[in-house]
Amino acid sequence: MNTTTDSAPETLRDSMVDTVKESGYARSSGVEAAMRAVPRHAFVHEATLEGAYADIAVITKRAADGSALSCASVPTVVAMMLDQLDVRPGDNILEIGAGTGYNAALLAVLTGPNGRVTTVDIDEEVTTGARRGLDATGNQHVQVTTRDGALGAPENGPYDRIIVTVGAWDLPAAWREQLAPGGRLVVPLRWRGQTRSVAFVRDGDRLVSDRTDLCGFIPMIGQEGEQTGTIDTGGLVSLYFDIDQGIDPAALRGVLDQPRSTVWSEVTVGPTDSFDGVWLNLTATDAGTCRIAAEDEAVASGLCTPVIGWRTPAITDGTSLAYVTYRRIDGPERRSELGAIGHGPARQQLAERLCAQVIVWNRDRDHQPSIDAYPAGTTVAAPPAGVVIDKLDARLVLSP
Structure with a gap:
């Protein structure tokens, strides 16, 4: 559906990244460079060329009732989560939720020629589309796997970074187990009616938050909490x-x-x-x-x-x-x-x-409570004035 406009893709892409930066994201030079390099329009054929570089989500698959099943996320949200992920050259990265393949292409740029990117999605139609977009943009080395994202991809782990690009109500054990010690997990986590992109760092069996940002994502299949x-x-x-x-x-x-x-x-x-x-x-x-x-x-x-x-x-x-x-x-x-x-x-x-x-x-409007995530059933006392939230696979401990 992409159509010709008076603006070249490169110009539109630079304008998109400028908008992202004005919103306070793409803080690192690496994230900014990746977003200026990867052609988003090559992954979102459902949008016009100008629509591909607008700061909006592009729905790529809908259910029979019209609800969204898959999309390309809003560029500012993409940049926000990549800021949280803090990718380093040579990192081994797992993405849960392949989407269009655009985010995996950005990850491939960030981790460089010595790194590795694996992206997983439960929907074969989605992974087929992601594979097509990645191949068309020279990212044949990115591995695309059709699988329940809750299982991760143990065959390529452990991972320095794991990023989840679907809304998760829970934290499956596989994500923690496949994350290297000191590795970062960025996940749009839902609790108490809100969704926050939480950046966790693995410390033994505990995941420790160091940043949360408001976001919204299509919910992950199979998590009905x-x-x-x-x-x-x-x-x-x-x-x-x-x-x-x-x-x-x-x-x-x-x-x-x-x-x-x-x-x-x-x-x-x-x-x-x-x-x-x-x-x-x-x-x-x-x-x-x-x-x-x-x-x-x-x-x-x-x-x-x-x-x-x-x-x-x-x-x-x-x-x-x-x-x-x-x-x-x-x-x-x-x-x-x-x-x-x-x-x-x-x-x-x-x-x-x-x-x-x-x-x-x-x-203190910028204050954020700390969030520790443990395996479900872990014996841990609620902190003073804090709250313990039990999910099926994880126990969250929030401290104000």
Whole structure:
């Protein structure tokens, strides 16, 4: 579908990388050089030439219902994760999720002629397309394998770097076992309703985080640890939570019709300020953290007014819940004050608890909690004020 435009691919590619850098990514000279060298349009035939170099995801395969099954990720997200991965010349790299093959081509540039890149995907149609794009761009040496990504590729390990380019709810044992001591694993990990690209470093059987960044990815097949349920009679407001939490949406049904308590934080944000750090910090301090999502009809009627309709942090406790909300502040700067709305018997307590975390976040907006990942079943105590999250293959320990 690529069509001729007035701009040459090289010019469009340079403009794409300039946009990525203006967003704060492609920090290393190696990542920048790789993105300027690899022709993205050769991997995304579904897009026009200009679309191939726009800072957008390109969907390359859809399910019968129209949902995305595979795509080329947004270039800024690609650069962000490569920054986290910190590839060195000569590294042996495993990629989980072959996609179009574009990311594997970037990895091949970063690791150089003495390195090795293996990319794995469960979908044969996806790996066939990746192989075609890699061959067309002179990357015949990249190994493409059709396999469940949860199994990794032990035949080529151990790996200095492992990067996962599909949304993962869990951390399969194979990824840790195939990672060399001191090696880095970068994975879009989902917990408590949010997805963060987490950079882990292997320390024995423990994976230790050193950076997390907000992202979104098509979920990995076969990991069903997140659950959802509506909490209003009209089916317009849903909670998303993890299987270890014991949250019962049925116990919360109708809670939004009960009296509300609203608490304001005196913390304000501008129209371009990110406040997702509130959510991240909540996951390390409150075991009841989850995600609330409200349809437009619920917001318009005033039934539920979360700060972002489809993805806002909330906390629950039995038959009560609270979520983050906002109100506009008069003035030319278009600022908003963050607060919390609570419903149910413990509504005031939960709203105050949630609002307190907004205030804590505001004291150091760049702070990130530490995340340690252990094999499932490992005996480890929750840190003071921290949270332990049990998944099927991993136990996460979050410290604020």
